[in-house]
Amino acid sequence: MTDTVAERLAAICARIAAAEREAGRPEGSAALVAVSKTFPAEDMLPALAAGQRLFGENRVQEAEGKWPALVAAHPDIELHLIGPLQSNKAREAVALFDVIHTVDREKIAAALAAEMNRQGRRPRLFVQVNTGLEPQKAGIAPREAAAFVDRCRSVHGLAIEGLMCIPPAEESPGPHFALLAKLAREIGVGALSMGMSGDFETAIAFGATHVRVGSAIFGGRPPLTPPRESAA
Numbered sequence: 001m002t003d004t005v006a007e008r009l010a011a012i013c014a015r016i017a018a019a020e021r022e023a024g025r026p027e028g029s030a031a032l033v034a035v036s037k038t039f040p041a042e043d044m045l046p047a048l049a050a051g052q053r054l055f056g057e058n059r060v061q062e063a064e065g066k067w068p069a070l071v072a073a074h075p076d077i078e079l080h081l082i083g084p085l086q087s088n089k090a091r092e093a094v095a096l097f098d099v100i101h102t103v104d105r106e107k108i109a110a111a112l113a114a115e116m117n118r119q120g121r122r123p124r125l126f127v128q129v130n131t132g133l134e135p136q137k138a139g140i141a142p143r144e145a146a147a148f149v150d151r152c153r154s155v156h157g158l159a160i161e162g163l164m165c166i167p168p169a170e171e172s173p174g175p176h177f178a179l180l181a182k183l184a185r186e187i188g189v190g191a192l193s194m195g196m197s198g199d200f201e202t203a204i205a206f207g208a209t210h211v212r213v214g215s216a217i218f219g220g221r222p223p224l225t226p227p228r229e230s231a232a
């Protein structure tokens with residue numbers, strides 16, 4: 001087990017390159033989004049020094065506290081919002097992020113379109129698909145994805161670059177990645193945001209263009225919410 005952020009990052013990059021080769025894909029065709037949620041700004045420094053530039057955060061407010069100073073020092077940083085977006089945070093999200101992976105309902109599409117027109121900034125957009133139809137998970141249902149992407153374009157004037165999914169934790173991810181890739185082909189979008197620390201190589205085999213890897217680079221995170229039993 002390697003023990004620094006720089007060493008773990010280098011190991012992940014090597015595994016991504018190997019997975020690309022294995023899949024017969026061009027080197028660099030699967031971009032690494034280093035998921036930095038819950039980790040402080042200082043933990044980003046070794047990753048930045050190693051040349052990593054794509055970073056993912058799942059909360060707008062946390063990202064606002066962590067990234068503006070780092071972006072000022074490294075203007076080529078690309079910030080990806082990979083967590084659920086509330087429409088009342090659309091303004092901040094459009095101002096800070098370069099890519100938003102989690103467009104999943106009409107209200108968000110409308111709020112993003114309004115903010116993009118107001119600010120003159122156009123973050124690249126992915127539509128999140130709930131491939132496992134999990135009630136607790138964000139994302140549009142697979143059978144509604146094509147119509148939703150169409151409405152993003154025709155009603156809201158949004159260019160949709162790709163699709164994103166988070167497969168159910170307890171299921172084999174391959175079929176979910178295959179479903180997302182099939183939907184993207186049918187819809188006619190090129191980018192696929194899929195694969196995390198535990199399954200990014202599988203995702204690359206199924207065509208991922210963006211893998212979102214956090215704990216394998218930055219280390220383990222405390223659980224987001226306390227277990228139900230211990231909640232006050």
Ligand SMILES: *Cc1c(COP(=O)(O)O)cnc(C)c1O
Pocket residue numbers: 035037058082083166195196197198212213214215216
């Ligand atoms: C936290 C998170 C990741 C990274 O997960 P790891 O298992 O730590 O690699 C990827 N995608 C989303 C949407 C996340 O919230």
